[in-house]
Amino acid sequence: MKRYDTIVIGAGASGLMATGRYRDRNILLLEGNDKPAEKIKISGGGKCNITNQKVSVQNYLGDPAFVGNILEGFTQHDLLRWFQKRGLAPVLRKGTQYFCPKSADELIGVLLHEVKGVSLLTGQRVVDVTKEDRFIVTTNRGKFSTEKLVVATGGMSFPKIGASAIAFQIAEKFGHTIRTTRPALVGLTLQKEQFWMKPLSGISLPVVVETGTKKIAGDMLFAHRGISGPAILNTSLYWQKGQITIDFLPRFRFDKKCFMHKKQISTVLPLPKRFIKAFLESIAVADKPLQNLTEEEQQKLMQLKSYTFASAGNFGYTKAEVTAGGIATDEIDPETMMSRKCEGLYFLGEALDVTGELGGYNFQWAFATAQRLRL
């Protein structure tokens, strides 16, 4: 059995960056897929949304003290400088989001360059880890022995590109608590009462969604299976059960003057025609001049400002960008990323119970944890 000082499992965002930092050691990087960084390749619509101009603990679900500590150690500015120094200058798009100029391959190229010369074995799906005096890592192809083990295998979303629950299995085996995992940054499915939205597939509009104490502004997209788009994906991070409320007219106010209009509802309201037609049908109100609405009809129409309903569920791990929940962070030393349960065992990235919003926050997290690693 080959012996190493350190084995890193997972050649994704955090695993590649962490391995690069320790490339001078007797280190092995194990990857289950035939190629490294498959998730990075498809991220951000193929351009990889690396980070965001504005990053704070408020953009994350997780223990604020733990998250803040790690993000402060390697900020978005540090990350941008890190890539710029290596010849990649991310560009701002969609307001505050940083993307690769051309494609995610540019970022993958930089990360792979960092691990040049390191033993990288692909097609090695880790199935088990045991420990006596050293860790024994068992893959579908063999066994490897190591003094230190870094688990950087991410979450369970997008299983078709190799995602697995191995981080949680290893963590549990060594005594860690796993906070309930669930798909997040994912579209939501509808109950029967909201099926009027189904034929609207393809329509996108700006909304404000309220769930619990969170108010999320952004675009919403009607999809074949339910509702999606940035505002809904972010909602899915905070929503677990119960109702959400959507303001379909965030820049419009229903006042007295509005109900004196001689024009038809669909002409006055700044909404896509197909949308307003389907909505009016669902509340059984005809598309007529606003001044002709009864008080009851006015009330029904004003639901557009606070349309409240309970989503049936979500599109699941096959469509989710991330896994919320994960390894409890109070059992990880934030100064080193080492397990407080098992000497020499480290966890990075998405596998931890920290999840970012849409907008580059999850790569920022993965890279920040890789920089915090102290072997």
Ligand SMILES: Cc1cc2nc3c(=O)[nH]c(=O)nc-3n(C[C@H](O)[C@H](O)[C@H](O)COP(=O)(O)OP(=O)(O)OC[C@H]3O[C@@H](n4cnc5c(N)ncnc54)[C@H](O)[C@@H]3O)c2cc1C
């Ligand atoms: C479609 C999509 C788009 C996304 N877009 C963005 C975006 O633009 N911006 C953003 O910030 N975040 C985005 N994300 C989320 C982001 O990709 C992840 O949060 C991030 O990659 C997590 O980094 P990580 O290092 O923890 O894990 P990953 O990058 O997922 O890397 C884990 C690696 O471990 C390997 N692995 C898993 N199981 C095993 C095993 N048993 N044995 C061996 N190897 C294994 C995997 O194959 C993978 O290579 C997106 C996610 C998806 C699915």
